Amino acid sequence: MSSFPSHPNPESSDLRQPSLIFFDRQGRIYRADMIPHGDLSAADEWIGRNLSDQLIVEFRRENILPGLLARFSDPATVQVAVPKGAFIRTADRKALFFAEGYIARVDEDRFLFAFRNVVDEITQEYMLKMALSSTKIFPWYYDFVRGAMVIDARYYEYTGIPTEDNTMTLAEFGERIHPDDRALMAKAFEQQLSGIHYPYPVEFRLLRGDGTYEWFEGQSTYLGEVEGLPYRVVGICMSTQSYKNTQEVLTAAKNKAEQSDRLKSAFLANMSHEIRTPLNAIVGFSNLLAGGEVVGEEESREYAALISKNCDYLLTLVSDILDISRIETGTMEYNFAEHSLRNMLSELYLEKHGQIPEGIRFNLKLPDEDIRLETDILRLRQVVDHLLGNAVKFTTEGDIELGWTLSEDRRHVRIFVADSGRGIPSELVDKIFERFYKVDSFVQGAGLGLSLCKILAENLGGTLSVCSRLGEGSRFTLLLPLRRQDRKDNPFNPAML
Template identity: 35%
Template sequence: MSNRLLHVSYIFTFVLFCFLNSSCKQTTSPKQIIIIQSYEAGFPAYKEIKKIFADQLQKREIQAEVHSIYLDCIKKTEKKQKMFLYEKLNTLSSLYPDIILAYDDQALNALLTCDHPSVKTTPVVFTGVNYPNLSFIQKYPNITGFHDKPDYKTNIELIEQLIGKCIVVRVTDDIYSDKIILDDMDQQIKDICKTNNIFSTEKIRLSGKNGISLPKDKKIIPDAMYISTINGKSTRSLLKGLGENYYNKAYLAVKRDYLTLSLGRFSSFPGFSVISDMIGHNYGVIGGYVTTQERQTIVAANRIADILKGAEVSDFPQITETAKKYIFDYKILDQWNISPGKLPAGSEIINIPFYVQYQPYIICIGIILGIVLLIIIIYQRILYKRENTRKKEIQENLKHEKEFMSFALESGNIFTFRYKNGVFYFDKEFYHYLGMPEKPISAEEFSNAIHADEQADFLLNRYKLDHGFPSRQITRRRYDFNKKGHEWWEFRYAQNTNIKASPTDEYSVEVNGLCLNIQQIKDTELDLTNALKKAEESDKMKSAFLANMSHEIRTPLNAIVGFSQLLGSDMELDKEEKNEFISLINTNNTLLLKLINDILDLSRIESGQISFTYADCDLSQLVDEIFNTHKLLMPDGVELIKETPKKPAIIYTDRFRLTQVVTNFINNATKFTSHGYIKVKYEYDTYNQHILLSVEDTGKGIPKDKINQVFERFQKLDEFAKGTGLGLAISLSIIKTFNGTILLESEEGKGSKFTISLPHTPQ
């Protein structure tokens, strides 16, 4: 009995264990992972890195929540990076992170030196680190990672292979980390690259004030590989070193910061990189021998997966060196005319265009489509011959049709008619077209349908219809056959041979012909007439515009020429007069330049040749920038006010052009406001889904009879005010391009309010 009870208890214990184990599995919470990225959140590679990391964890069947911290090391100093990271780790400490991943040197250095408690207690994995601080890492047994040691020697050899003997330019700053880079690089390349600035054979200086001058289409080819170091803080040497292209050169990026992000695009010779961060992101770098970011992410993700599945950090080496490969950017290779055939074996090329990558398939598809198209054309040709044979047989039967049928085929809406003994007989299609019952129309009914202005003409021609006429006739009149309004019709008719009904009857006249509705033709004629009038008006407006422009240009030019002649004459002028003349010349120069710029802007906008750059725009931020720019420029006694809603409006527009319009309104308000305020404001029009952006002033206002003129070119309501009279015309053209409108409210003596209505279409 006791054995049986013991056996039952074992079974019960086993079932309970399985149940609890199943429950635990169902309620297991995801792992918490913190990734510390060195650069800004918008760095293009981070999106792909995040995807690769997630895919690797999914393959290893690990559920995790990833929290990213972006140090933005390019903008922040090391001290700010540490403070920022410490605060972020404090915020995330409540999640009890299971592991921390540090990506690149800056992220690892900030983590090891920020003195946060979690660094000592939480497993840490690093990757993509070029120069790990061994003394710091050895203090932490919970740290392991991957060393991406830059291979300067292989990259120098790669440069020599692709562009030949050359001067390799590197740019550094006077900081400790750059000194480490230079020392390491000099040690690796000491046997393959010279560091002096003189050719060993011709003794020619490669740079400096004593350098030689050569035509730009010729280059000096060095007798060996040279290394040239440029201090990034010296603007003159940087521009000279990267701008002159008299010698065969190559630029080698050794780090990623504000300076190196644009040097590849700025350089007048090819650029290479020893770090993968600079390749494939439109920084002007051809490529290099590096550890790819994909490889860095994969090895880090797998090590994290091993640790999360139970492995100890001490089971792995603290530092493992990652493998490298040749990687190149196709667009930059093409830019410098470097053939992919010159690349080392096993090279990886990125950013290959679709049509290049799949060129063989596209050619095959094109050939197949060509063959199919040829078969279709041949088949259609066979069908055409068969159909053509059948049509010839039918055409032989149509040759004997009546003459009026040939007229009916000339155009659409053509109907046959016959007139005899005072009655018009039309074919049935005529009645169907007009929606009338099918019955003959008497001459009296026909006359009543004619417009009153043309009835007299019909009565004169009625005699010809009844008594005959020698040749074909054409008449055009307005008719209202169906009581739906007069339309233009054209009648073409001819007289048949006179027919005698009986020996005692007189000869009677029969008329056959065609009638067609020409209302559309008349409408087109009217449109052409109106267009001619508009063209004539446009020609007059162009003449007026040229006259205005000539006057507006001549005025500042006369002032500039006049005062310049006074300054250059023998007339004795005191210092105050000279300064006044110079000030007047500068003022008129500014007016003349603004006039020409306004004319060019207006012309480009109306011709559609000006380009607009659209992006999401925070209107509150835009109003703040305009307010801060103009608040110190207000005249005495005038206050600049801004009003923005609590919730900022985000619209999709050209920020620069919208700022130009609002600035024009503020400048106009400043000219005509001597006291009170100028208010810049925007608000939501939720009913119409629009944003209302306005500039209101307490100035002199605009007379009611001139409000409609303010947006015309060269309209200046006050001839003594400064300006060209084009600002509001340009503003209206810009807002119309944005599919918006401008509303002007003004009362003379009280002020004006310009309101821009823009569609609220945030992206």
């Protein structure tokens, strides 16, 4: 079997011009104006021969040429089209190609078969479809006759926008553009439709069928001019949401890196001061005691108390730094078990009672009933201990209260620490849980305690909140589930620090 030429020589053929074969009612060819199609160019040899003996129109593995010709037995038939996707080949199998065309009635006894080779066009069309099918790029054009945009069917499938004929009026399209993006898009369309070339891409947010907005980028141009106006405007629109998402991630990473750099600088500045201060006190008073410069037992006790106080502060500071390091590296361990809440708070109350300055009443407010709480008792004590230390630090007179209440559904407990201290300005309440933030920079502290408490509370499955009024005091509330299965999933997020 001879091989089939896949397409004609482009140097010797004009694929835009059709080949013309004229034949009579009996199918005899009396004239042939042939554009070279491989071996289908011997027009003179075909004169007088029967069309059906020379050519086969193959569609879905069948020769449909006899059927096409038979339709002209009806005098009302004027023209019959060759279906899209049909092949034309010669009977001797020397030529084969995709073709488009038609058979038309010239007069009562004469007919015309016009066709052209569309192999390259179909190849390019399928290549384009294959390329576009794996992308989110959608071609479109504006039909001036219909006054509508004709957009690739994949566009409607992807966006979920309903359509009947793949068209959308400019008004309908404009309604789907985010209000903040309409002005620039309207400017681009207005210039293109009036014959002023607008070569720049336009970013816009499009309202999808599900009611959400998605970022797209559009670009267009126009084809030809008729009386100063474009013949047709064509363009593409491409979803850029994935690029926007990546950009947001990169921006967030950049901001986080910059924030980390700022936090590192703040950490070094704060720690150098916060560590040096208690160390100076410890070393200074220790030297006084060791050098025998202390006069009297009372002064010795006072110095020893100051040394002990600064040692406790220094231990707390180092412990907070280590805990934050464990949290950030994901090595913080939690050991959940059932514990008596009354016993824990009572023990903490007795430990702290001796550290409460004179003039401050320390009250333990516990309900008559006891409850058992499934939690990490060491981390819970750490949070409450920090909150009590904070209350003591900012209260010079009045009351400090420690207690708990049960939630209405009896599945959660509210552990509270309340004081009548100086309080927090309302505009600063949201900032006090930020790392290194201090309402009063003159008060001793690194600004780590509350940020650490918030993270620990969330990793225990609860939340930490504050209610405060300037000059009247503050109330910190730790809400925790009684049982571990009732806790919310609160995976650690370093940004919370």
